[in-house]
Amino acid sequence: MRTLNRLLPLAAALVLAGCATALPTLPEGVDTPAQFKEQRQATPTAGNAQWTIAQPAEAQSRGTWWKAFNDPVLDALVERAGAGNTDIRQATARLAQARALLRGAQAERAPQIGAGASADRGAGTNAASGSTPATLLQAGLNLSYELDLFGRLSRTQDAAALDAQSREALLQSTRLLVQAEVAQTYLALRATDTERALMQDTTTAYADTLRLTQRRFDAGDVAELDVIRIQTELAATEAEVIALDRARAELEHALAVLLGEPASGFALTPDTTARALPVIPAGVPATVLARRPDVAAAQAALLAAQARVGVAQAAWFPRVSLTGAAGFASPELGDLFQWSARSWGVGALLSLPLFDGGRREAGLQATQAQFDDAAAQYRGQVLNALREVEDQLSALRLLRDQSQAQGRAVNAAQRASAISETRYRNGLVSQLELLDARRNELLNRRQAQRVEAAQQQATVRLIRALGGAWDRTDT
Numbered sequence: 340m341r342t343l344n345r346l347l348p349l350a351a352a353l354v355l356a357g358c359a360t361a362l363p364t365l366p367e368g369v370d371t372p373a374q375f376k377e378q379r380q381a382t383p384t385a386g387n388a389q390w391t392i393a394q395p396a397e398a399q400s401r402g403t404w405w406k407a408f409n410d411p412v413l414d415a416l417v418e419r420a421g422a423g424n425t426d427i428r429q430a431t432a433r434l435a436q437a438r439a440l441l442r443g444a445q446a447e448r449a450p451q452i453g454a455g456a457s458a459d460r461g462a463g464t465n466a467a468s469g470s471t472p473a474t475l476l477q478a479g480l481n482l483s484y485e486l487d488l489f490g491r492l493s494r495t496q497d498a499a500a501l502d503a504q505s506r507e508a509l510l511q512s513t514r515l516l517v518q519a520e521v522a523q524t525y526l527a528l529r530a531t532d533t534e535r536a537l538m539q540d541t542t543t544a545y546a547d548t549l550r551l552t553q554r555r556f557d558a559g560d561v562a563e564l565d566v567i568r569i570q571t572e573l574a575a576t577e578a579e580v581i582a583l584d585r586a587r588a589e590l591e592h593a594l595a596v597l598l599g600e601p602a603s604g605f606a607l608t609p610d611t612t613a614r615a616l617p618v619i620p621a622g623v624p625a626t627v628l629a630r631r632p633d634v635a636a637a638q639a640a641l642l643a644a645q646a647r648v649g650v651a652q653a654a655w656f657p658r659v660s661l662t663g664a665a666g667f668a669s670p671e672l673g674d675l676f677q678w679s680a681r682s683w684g685v686g687a688l689l690s691l692p693l694f695d696g697g698r699r700e701a702g703l704q705a706t707q708a709q710f711d712d713a714a715a716q717y718r719g720q721v722l723n724a725l726r727e728v729e730d731q732l733s734a735l736r737l738l739r740d741q742s743q744a745q746g747r748a749v750n751a752a753q754r755a756s757a758i759s760e761t762r763y764r765n766g767l768v769s770q771l772e773l774l775d776a777r778r779n780e781l782l783n784r785r786q787a788q789r790v791e792a793a794q795q796q797a798t799v800r801l802i803r804a805l806g807g808a809w810d811r812t813d814t
Contacts, residue, residue, distance in 0.1 A: 362649050363710050365641070371624045371725075377732035404802050405522050407617035412607070413525050416598065420521045421514065423599025430506075430513040437499070437506040444499040448492045450484040479666015479682070486661065491653035494646045501643035508636035515632065519803040521597050523796055528590040530792035532609045534785060535583040538576060541781050545573040552770070565770045572774060616794055619801050621732055624725055630806030637713075637720040644706070644713040651703040657691040724804065731801035738794045745787045752780040 405417050421427065456478040487493055549569040555561045587609075595605035621627075628634050665683040692699070759776035762768040 362645050362652075363707065365645065365714070371628065373624075375621055375624060375725075375729055375732055377621070377729060377736060402807055404807055405518060408522070408526075408614055410525075410614060412610070413522060416525055416594070417518050417521050419598045419600075420517050424517045424597060425599055426513050427510070427517055428599075430510040434503070434506040434510050437503040441496070441499040441503045444492075444496040447485075448487060448496060450482060453481045455479065455481060474670050475668060476670065477666060477668045477682075479664055479668075482661075482663040484661045486659045488659055489653040489656040491650055491656075491658070494649040494653065498643045498646035498650065501639045501646065505636045505639035505643065508632040508639060511632035512636060515803055515807050517597060519799050521594065522799045524590055524594045524597060526614075526795045526799065527792065528587060528594065528607065529610060529612075529614070530788065530795070531583055531587045531590060533611045533792075534788050535580060535587065535609070536611045537781075537784055537788060538580045538583060541777075542573065542576045542580060544777070545569060545576055548773075549573055551764075561770070568770060568774060572777075614795070616798060619798060619805070621728065621801075622805065624728075627728060627805055628721060628724060631724050631804075632806065634717075634720050634724055637717040641710075641713040641717045644710040648703070648706045648710050651699070651706040654699045654702060657689050660688045660690075662686045662688060727804035728801070731797050731804055734797040735794065735801065738790060738797060742787070742790045742794065745783065745790050748783045749780075749787050752776075752783040756780040 403414075405413055456476075458474065458476050460472060460474045485492065549566070552561060552565050552569050556563060556566050591605065591607060592602040594607070595602040598605070663683075663685045666681070668682045756776040756779070759768060759773045763770065763773040
């Protein structure tokens with residue numbers, strides 16, 4: 340105890356020195372605007388949708404945002420992906436690993452108690468009796484406890500806790516990513532179904548025209564060239580249908596992989612039902628950043644890197660451990676647990692490396708570099724999050740305008756095709772004019788369908804960029 344009392348002033352001085360060691364300062368954050376740029380250009384079509392106050396992203400459910408598309412098949416697919424997707428399973432396993440490491444860091448701060456037993460036989464040297472073999476039996480308990488005077492253990496635990504928090508946010512981010520990919524792949528498949536149905540209708544129309552032209556050719560009213568032109572258009576359209584079938588098969592296989600199921604046993608029945616486009620409230624940038632799990636993960640990783648700098652700084656200070664042992668020691672097994680054979684001891688251990696060839700300095704520099712890297716990643720994640728939202732807001736605004744213009748083009752093309760059909764049947768125009776009108780109508784109808792599909796894809800991407808589900812209040 341006298342020795343321990345002598346060490347107390349030194350320990351107090353070292354504690355003060357450790358407290359004076361400051362952690363690196365967190366970098367300046369990104370200046371978050373009051374609203375998105377696209378919101379200032381938006382028309383009053385967004386309704387009364389508003390965001391609620393955001394909760395921490397790693398603890399917040401991403402919600403069932405896909406239900407806004409009102410498609411039971413999509414609902415079932417997302418649920419299946421949540422249970423079977425391999426990326427989600429990997430993220431879940433990594434979270435379990437991070438939590439186990441956290442429990443290990445917490446255990447380092449607790450007293451360590453162990454039991455042991457030994458049997459030793461050896462000879463000692465004695466001037467009077469010489470060397471006489473002897474046996475020593477021991478059994479007892481050992482206790483050790485490290486005093487966390489300089490915050491090494493507490494900062495290690497903090498870093499592990501932040502790692503677990505980051506992994507939890509990454510799991511949420513992976514779930515959101517998989518849900519979005521399932522929705523995008525499914526909607527692309529349904530868009531292919533719709534486009535294929537359009538091409539199939541065109542094929543049927545060309546087949547009817549071919550029969551009519553063939554009868555007129557047989558009657559001597561038209562030349563063989565007219566028949567060949569229609570046959571060419573019909574064959575080219577049939578080839579387009581086959582190409583769409585191939586694209587649909589690939590989308591179906593990709594969807595199976597997202598569900599974690601073999602592509603060989605997965606199939607979806609074609610469906611051309613029209614789907615309403617949900618209106619997504621964008622909210623404000625600060626709320627979006629609080630909701631996005633990838634931003635939360637980057638922030639937790641940055642704080643963990645800061646804590647590890649503190650762990651590296653603590654390596655310059657002594658480590659103080661208290662030890663204790665209690666048990667029994669006897670040369671005879673029968674007397675081992677006798678009260679007279681009891682033994683005990685307590686001690687304190689202070690260790691401080693004096694020269695390590697620069698290992699501690701290198702470790703500190705490495706952790707500081709990791710902190711700088713995490714800071715840059717966090718800032719980049721924030722900037723990327725704002726960009727993704729702006730991208731999809733502008734895409735939806737411009738796609739809406741494009742859809743309106745394309746709708747006018749479709750109406751005009753359909754009118755021109757109908758007039759050309761009537762004039763051709765009455766022999767007033769050539770077949771070339773009719774085919775040109777039909778090609779133009781098909782081109783515009785396909786383009787309109789593709790614009791609609793692009794709106795669906797942009798909507799899903801916007802939901803993902805906003806961090807998942809939202810809450811609405813309608814007034």
